[in-house]
Amino acid sequence: MPTNLPPAPEFGAALPTAASPEVLKFLAQRRSASAVTLTEPAPNADQLADLLRLATRAPDHGKLSPWRFVILESDGKAAFTARLEALATARGEPQLAAKLAKLKIPPLAVVVVSSPKLGAAIPEWEQVLSAGVVCTNLLYGALAMGFGANWITDWYSYDADAGAILGLTAGERVAGFVLMGTPREPPLERERPTLDPLVTRWSPQG
Numbered sequence: 001m002p003t004n005l006p007p008a009p010e011f012g013a014a015l016p017t018a019a020s021p022e023v024l025k026f027l028a029q030r031r032s033a034s035a036v037t038l039t040e041p042a043p044n045a046d047q048l049a050d051l052l053r054l055a056t057r058a059p060d061h062g063k064l065s066p067w068r069f070v071i072l073e074s075d076g077k078a079a080f081t082a083r084l085e086a087l088a089t090a091r092g093e094p095q096l097a098a099k100l101a102k103l104k105i106p107p108l109a110v111v112v113v114s115s116p117k118l119g120a121a122i123p124e125w126e127q128v129l130s131a132g133v134v135c136t137n138l139l140y141g142a143l144a145m146g147f148g149a150n151w152i153t154d155w156y157s158y159d160a161d162a163g164a165i166l167g168l169t170a171g172e173r174v175a176g177f178v179l180m181g182t183p184r185e186p187p188l189e190r191e192r193p194t195l196d197p198l199v200t201r202w203s204p205q206g
Contacts, residue, residue, distance in 0.1 A: 003050045003145060026144060031187045033148030035102040038181030042073070042108035043147060052110075054141040058133040064120055066127035067134050067175065070111040070166060077109060083165050084156050099154050106150075106179040110138060113168065114175040131175040138178045148183035151176045 009015060043051060052069060060066070072080055081104050088096035103109060114131035116124045135151050142149035156162035157174040166174070 003047055005050050005054075008053065026140075030140065030143060031189060032139065032143075032150045033183040033187045035150040035152060035179045036105050037183045037185055037187075038106035038148050038150070038179060039184055040107050040181065042106070042181045043142065043145065047145060048108070048110075051138055051141045051145070055112075055134045055138040058130055058137055060130045061126050062120060062122035064117045064122060064127060064130075066114065066116045067131040068113045068115050070113060072103075072109040072111065072177075073107065078104075080165065084162055087159075087161055087165070096155050100156075102150075102152055102154065102179065103156070103177060106181045108180040110178045110180070111166065112138065112175040112178060113166075114173045115169075116171060118171055128173075128175075135176040135178060142178070142180045147180050148187070149181075150179045152179060153177065 048071070055069075056065070081100055084103075085097045085100055088094065088100075112131055112135045114128050116127035118124065120127070139149050139151045153174065153176055156166075157177065163172075163174070168174070
């Protein structure tokens with residue numbers, strides 16, 4: 001299924017601002033799909049390439065690209081989850097192995113790795129936030145293509161041995177596993193926050 005994306009703009013090209021009601025409608029109804037409902041088909045190679053390109057159009061103070069991607073699919077994904085399962089079993093922690101279902105079931109996972117450039121003038125916190133936006137763009141892009149998607153973390157996002165299996169280097173952390181596929185059933189709307197307690201307007205009077 002082609003995505004019909006416009007080509008990437010040339011460096012320095014003017015990108016005029018325009019209203020996009022369809023984007024607003026998408027955001028008003030956006031809902032992640034449950035990971036355990038995701039099945040084939042997942043984005044194909046061309047669609048995934050488009051999604052990764054869209055994901056990197058994230059705010060990135062200093063143009064550092066402080067993130068990278070690890071693709072988990074097919075036999076590679078099965079081997080990765082098997083090694084995580086073996087790790088949990090060797091520790092005598094079957095409850096950790098049981099939590100791998102969310103990762104095992106979907107046909108495709110894209111791991112967004114936060115890879116801050118230490119020593120750069122841009123604060124590390126801002127670089128980490130940029131990786132979070134990359135996750136969001138990837139999630140929203142997959143949903144906008146008509147796939148189901150879910151952004152998760154779990155014990156294997158924070159565990160040092162699991163990070164070594166994934167190939168993380170010093171200073172890197174998992175920002176998220178973005179799981180993709182086709183949902184067997186539509187996701188249901190969940191409770192949303194009430195805005196009033198979350199919004200204040202600053203005043204010089206305090």
